[in-house]
Amino acid sequence: MTARSHDQLGRGFYAILDLEACGSRPILDVATALLSVHPVAIQVRAKRQSARELYETTLAIKSLAVQARCPLIVNDRLDVALAAGANGVHLGQDDLPLAHARKLVPPNFSIGISTHAREEARHAELGGATLIGFGPIFATRTKENPSPVQGLLALAEVVSTVSIPVVAIGGITPSNARDVARTGCAAATSIAGVLQSDDPARAAAAIAAAFSR
Amino acid sequence: MTARSHDQLGRGFYAILDLEACGSRPILDVATALLSVHPVAIQVRAKRQSARELYETTLAIKSLAVQARCPLIVNDRLDVALAAGANGVHLGQDDLPLAHARKLVPPNFSIGISTHAREEARHAELGGATLIGFGPIFATRTKENPSPVQGLLALAEVVSTVSIPVVAIGGITPSNARDVARTGCAAATSIAGVLQSDDPARAAAAIAAAFSR
Numbered sequence: 001m002t003a004r005s006h007d008q009l010g011r012g013f014y015a016i017l018d019l020e021a022c023g024s025r026p027i028l029d030v031a032t033a034l035l036s037v038h039p040v041a042i043q044v045r046a047k048r049q050s051a052r053e054l055y056e057t058t059l060a061i062k063s064l065a066v067q068a069r070c071p072l073i074v075n076d077r078l079d080v081a082l083a084a085g086a087n088g089v090h091l092g093q094d095d096l097p098l099a100h101a102r103k104l105v106p107p108n109f110s111i112g113i114s115t116h117a118r119e120e121a122r123h124a125e126l127g128g129a130t131l132i133g134f135g136p137i138f139a140t141r142t143k144e145n146p147s148p149v150q151g152l153l154a155l156a157e158v159v160s161t162v163s164i165p166v167v168a169i170g171g172i173t174p175s176n177a178r179d180v181a182r183t184g185c186a187a188a189t190s191i192a193g194v195l196q197s198d199d200p201a202r203a204a205a206a207i208a209a210a211f212s213r
Numbered sequence: 214m215t216a217r218s219h220d221q222l223g224r225g226f227y228a229i230l231d232l233e234a235c236g237s238r239p240i241l242d243v244a245t246a247l248l249s250v251h252p253v254a255i256q257v258r259a260k261r262q263s264a265r266e267l268y269e270t271t272l273a274i275k276s277l278a279v280q281a282r283c284p285l286i287v288n289d290r291l292d293v294a295l296a297a298g299a300n301g302v303h304l305g306q307d308d309l310p311l312a313h314a315r316k317l318v319p320p321n322f323s324i325g326i327s328t329h330a331r332e333e334a335r336h337a338e339l340g341g342a343t344l345i346g347f348g349p350i351f352a353t354r355t356k357e358n359p360s361p362v363q364g365l366l367a368l369a370e371v372v373s374t375v376s377i378p379v380v381a382i383g384g385i386t387p388s389n390a391r392d393v394a395r396t397g398c399a400a401a402t403s404i405a406g407v408l409q410s411d412d413p414a415r416a417a418a419a420i421a422a423a424f425s426r
Binding site: 050051052053055076077078079080082083084093094095096097100101103104 | 292310
């Protein structure tokens with residue numbers, strides 16, 4: 001796969017294809033829409049599906065991602081990521097410990113870590129993470145048990161603390177994406193705001209545009 | 214870990230430590246009870262826990278399993294099995310495909326496959342499975358969507374079809390365990406019948422005894 005490596009992660013929109021958030025829209029149509037805005041990566045996330053379903057969905061999205069030369073990331077399931085030949089995994093604080101995940105993957109395999117505090121971000125970088133998710137930046141209704149809102153200043157602090165790319169998450173919209181981009185973070189993402197909008201590609205493009213101005 | 218390899222899987226009781234089925238009993242107490250009957254293996258299963266919780270539980274049970282020289286198996290989560298240094302993984306038909314799982318593990322790593330028909334069992338053996346789960350042998354109320362009951366004759370057929378160990382599952386009790394053992398299967402297991410009995414060690418020992426007579 002000739003995708004950009006994580007060292008060359010671009011700036012812009014980080015796509016999260018949350019299968020549950022897609023509702024009745026066909027997954028591959030949503031993936032195609034997200035990839036049309038040239039996201040810095042596309043992450044597949046499915047908390048309620050079996051490993052087999054996630055594996056097969058990931059394989060289907062992989063062919064689209066390869067065509068788009070977009071890195072493909074799998075949320076949580078490192079085994080599925082490896083089996084499907086994805087470029088990386090994204091782990092939350094409730095997922096496999098980073099140190100142990102790092103031992104199971106090839107050196108160029110990307111491991112993103114969700115963080116909610118500057119110390120977590122620093123710890124993740126030291127532990128071998130190649131990307132940090134940080135948030136929630138603004139209030140969000142997507143998560144059932146959201147962490148405390150971090151705000152733009154905390155985001156800027158994290159960006160200046162770690163040297164790996166930081167992806168901002170949580171309550172990000174086309175309206176506030178420019179402020180988010182100004183912190184120097186590599187990318188921003190939005191799940192419900194994109195996947196549940198009338199036009200996912202347009203919503204994603206609006207966030208991406210904030211990083212190119 | 215000096216546990217028996219899968220090639221030397223003993224005959225007797227195959228312990229499944231289903232964390233949800235343990236109810237309010239402390240997990241490590243239940244694990245200790247199950248290991249006291251010298252099971253052929255102990256499998257940790259937790260469908261509703263996070264990967265982090267399953268990982269930490271598996272590590273805690275690993276130290277007990279090592280002491281008991283009992284192989285430790287993790288259900289479904291191959292990544293957790295590898296990270297925790299377990300001896301193997303057990304995969305259902307909805308889990309990662311066997312062929313892809315096999316590529317991710319060292320040669321002596323055990324991969325058990327749940328099967329519900331002779332063709333599935335044969336296919337699993339050809340694909341590199343080191344153990345077959347087969348059932349349900351009898352009617353069971355544990356699974357929400359149980360497969361059709363297979364019966365003892367189908368079990369005997371599977372045992373004669375594959376050359377790897379077969380573990381019988383589904384509705385097995387101390388009363389019918391002797392009939393199960395007579396089919397030549399390597400082991401039998403029971404989840405609710407053991408974990409939800411008044412005395413898990415005694416229920417497990419009764420099934421194990423059917424294999425030693």
